[in-house]
Amino acid sequence: MAKKIIEPAWRESAPVEKSYRSIFKWGAPEGFKHPNHKLFEEIKIQFNLDDSHFASEKTNGDEIVSFKKPVKLKKEQIARLEKIAGKENIQIDEYNRLKYSTGKTVEEAINLRSGKISTVSDIVIHPISEAVISEVVKYCNTQKIPVYVYGGGSSVNFGLKASKGGVTLVMNTHMNKVLELNELNHTVTVQAGIMGPDLENALNNAREKFNAKNAYTCGHFPQSFEYSSAGGWIVTLGSGQGSSYYGDAYDLVLSQKYITPAGTFTTLAYPGTATGPKVNDIMKGNEGTFGVLVELTLKIFKHMPENRERFGFIFPTFQDAINAGREISQAEFGMPAVFRISDEEETHIGLKLYGIDGSILDKAMQLRGFKPMQRCLFLGSSEGEKNFTKNVKKQVKKICKKHGGMYITGFPTKMWEPGRYKDPYLREDLHDYGILIDTLETGVCWDNLHKVHTEVRKFIKARPETICMTHSSHFYSQGTNLYFIFIMKDGGVKDYVKFQEGVIDAICKSGGSLSHHHGVGKMIAPWMEEHLGKEQMNILRTIKKHLDPNNIMNPGGQLGLDSDTKKWRDVK
């Protein structure tokens, strides 16, 4: 008799309206990704759990949001803001104040699952125009009311946390239009609150929507794509999953318009200019501390999915795969778009997740000597002009072969693609049963990659029953990133925060960048001064002080710019 497969009752319905869960749940309310059976079995083994553990949810956040944090703004201030923004565009109810002050950190999820809340903004404004934003910023500046900006809501470092109360400006409600598609310049001008899918959809359908000659793509596909805004990409310095080819968000912006307490300006829109330090670049990555990004002109690219070439390899070791990745990045035939190398442990889990574990392919790999927990997966695709993408694939194959990689077709990439935005949805399922998934990531030069990988992993794996999967997914001629995913039992916020701070310490000590593309927020900010050095932090603080002399823009430790920068967590 075949053994009965027991699966937990993974959630299949959208969160209860106005519940805590509806706030912390990643992605679309009706979007789910359940651990497949192989992964579920692996988790039980790794965490020493049996099926009975999964009989009922541990916490779930199904309760309706309710807290007693008074609105600290004065009545006349609220009245004035209502007058500026329109009463219909303002929310002061508990649910929305919490919703728009909350990002997607694991701590927030742990706390909200138990109905514990932290600081929230006093009033939520959905501005309908730049004029409204300008008036709000002006008024808040005179009144010294803090202003927080909410783009798509996917911050994983408390970038949205309204540490000082005040106003949260929600950009994606109304400030979400495509303003101009300029085919000649290969640019699109948008309001900052436009969400990834809306932008990409408009560009893909440019022929129909704008009577354009070609279809286009924005080239920026972060894992948070579905719930992030174009403005958010720029102010937090995101990277998309095709960044090795298209560039990081930083590279994609020709011009930005900002409303700051010190005034409103649009940076110069030239592809090249030698007119002193580039204000367009000075503003990138300010994480809402310099002002409100209201409009941006982005580069666009021809949409040519028909030219995409996929490839996958298995390597004997991580070192071999990275050596191939480096040689590809320095070989000057152009870069792959998707370009991912998983370390031993991620490969082990990934092969289960993508349904390769135990397949004929797996057997072929094992026969050829690619051993579990040593072998490493390399997958990717090339985009661009047809001959270009073919040549990228050809050269990638040649280099991978040289470094001991076995070609395993484009199948792994094909398997990976549909889940590219969905993998994080796993976290709610697992958290329902007391298991956490979180990530931290770093940028490295080639000559320091293995040191950072080894030392950070050493710290993470020193914690009992902890899975640590690592990949490199953004490649440059000079280096790449390391993206650490850790899975562990939920031991409460205090326990988790201590662990997380240890990981950040390990990244810093081993010489990695504090963040490759998640940004800094209020979470990693306490490490900023040591990382950049006092002289460089003071340059950032100088610009901050000039543009925002009353420290109303995202105050409370964001980016390490003000005196509220400290290690803190909501509930200790």
Place this chain on the structure above:
Amino acid sequence: MAKKIIEPAWRESAPVEKSYRSIFKWGAPEGFKHPNHKLFEEIKIQFNLDDSHFASEKTNGDEIVSFKKPVKLKKEQIARLEKIAGKENIQIDEYNRLKYSTGKTVEEAINLRSGKISTVSDIVIHPISEAVISEVVKYCNTQKIPVYVYGGGSSVNFGLKASKGGVTLVMNTHMNKVLELNELNHTVTVQAGIMGPDLENALNNAREKFNAKNAYTCGHFPQSFEYSSAGGWIVTLGSGQGSSYYGDAYDLVLSQKYITPAGTFTTLAYPGTATGPKVNDIMKGNEGTFGVLVELTLKIFKHMPENRERFGFIFPTFQDAINAGREISQAEFGMPAVFRISDEEETHIGLKLYGIDGSILDKAMQLRGFKPMQRCLFLGSSEGEKNFTKNVKKQVKKICKKHGGMYITGFPTKMWEPGRYKDPYLREDLHDYGILIDTLETGVCWDNLHKVHTEVRKFIKARPETICMTHSSHFYSQGTNLYFIFIMKDGGVKDYVKFQEGVIDAICKSGGSLSHHHGVGKMIAPWMEEHLGKEQMNILRTIKKHLDPNNIMNPGGQLGLDSDTKKWRDVK
């Protein structure tokens, strides 16, 4: 009887030692490029001159430098600087004070040819170490002594002009070493004063010099290559002739070390990082106003000249050629390295200069209907991996054909290459006989290119007997540059400056960037505030004030940052 060809007695010997000419002459003292016969004949026609005009030089600057500008520093200040830098590394003689305060503007040449000098620094220091520079900056800051930095000396906008006297630090004398070649990271770390050829030579010969596995190139070849420094490239935002492929100087720097009055720091050396606004980028283009760039880590590229593919085309019109250039820049098969499109008039002169005018090729072109003063030359080459460069050439040919271009082989590029640094040497020959060559340039998006081209040309051509040659030579997906070369009779500084200001006005009014890669200096600075807007200028001024509170770094109007910013010229 064949008509006797009469040529002027073009100079063939290095300038007299310590003469004015030895200061203003472009490039190597023993380097010359004479107008060829066709060009000489063309110039006589255009300027309505006969051979008798070329019987003797009008001005030549052969006189020995002599002026009576007292050193304004106090004796004890000089003594202290001598103690810091070493007496042997200091010059206070007239010749060197003038030499190191002088760049390569046409005004400086006009004036120095008549022995007219402007402000000069009081003392020239050739620092031997960062420690010396640090001490000099500290001391000058306490004493409020201005500090100017001289890299390679090729400024064309009074970037080196010591408007306020003080100290000039010459970087290329001792601060010119390669510190580290990092093959793994594909980087080279150098002292800022290293000159282009020394850097490139070290990289090309990395196997012998550094026991490296590969040969490398820096990928940056501005026309001033022979007499510009790596540090200068970055602080003035230069672009090389292969920038369409390799990137502008801005793109080539991973990290920089600065000594400023507010402290010394090295920017983070990561290929990707999301830790707030990038100080590495904030410092680029500061033109010596924020501090002294002492060390930099540059990206390098594999040196593979064997893969270079050359191509050339003739187009019916400038519009056709630009349309092809735009389509190439947006087609996503990679970019050509050299990528140049000459307008009608530049093509006309260029065909003479490169010896194509009157050749069989010329006849073939004319037969096919490519008419003089309408037809436009397009030339280029691709670099990188072998299949990549072949595909770039193949796709370029396909697109050019589509836009009416006729393939004229790689011959024009081959003819252009040897003169790539030599063309500016022409200016001394012509100026000896009262004819000026100068240039101004701008960055444009595609949708404004023809407006800028037409309007700036209209202004230039409104001046009687003025040649105006224009090309685009740095291409991006979003646009290109326009490089205006004008040739005219020398009517004195006052006349010239009025004309030059008119050209800058025309660039501004038509919507071009103030400069694409020459930088701003003190010459174009008066237009900066209008160009960037007050809000953005104030951001730059804020950073300046923070890093250099006493305004000792390149004071006197550089970049428009201080109150000395004004339209001025040496002699009116």
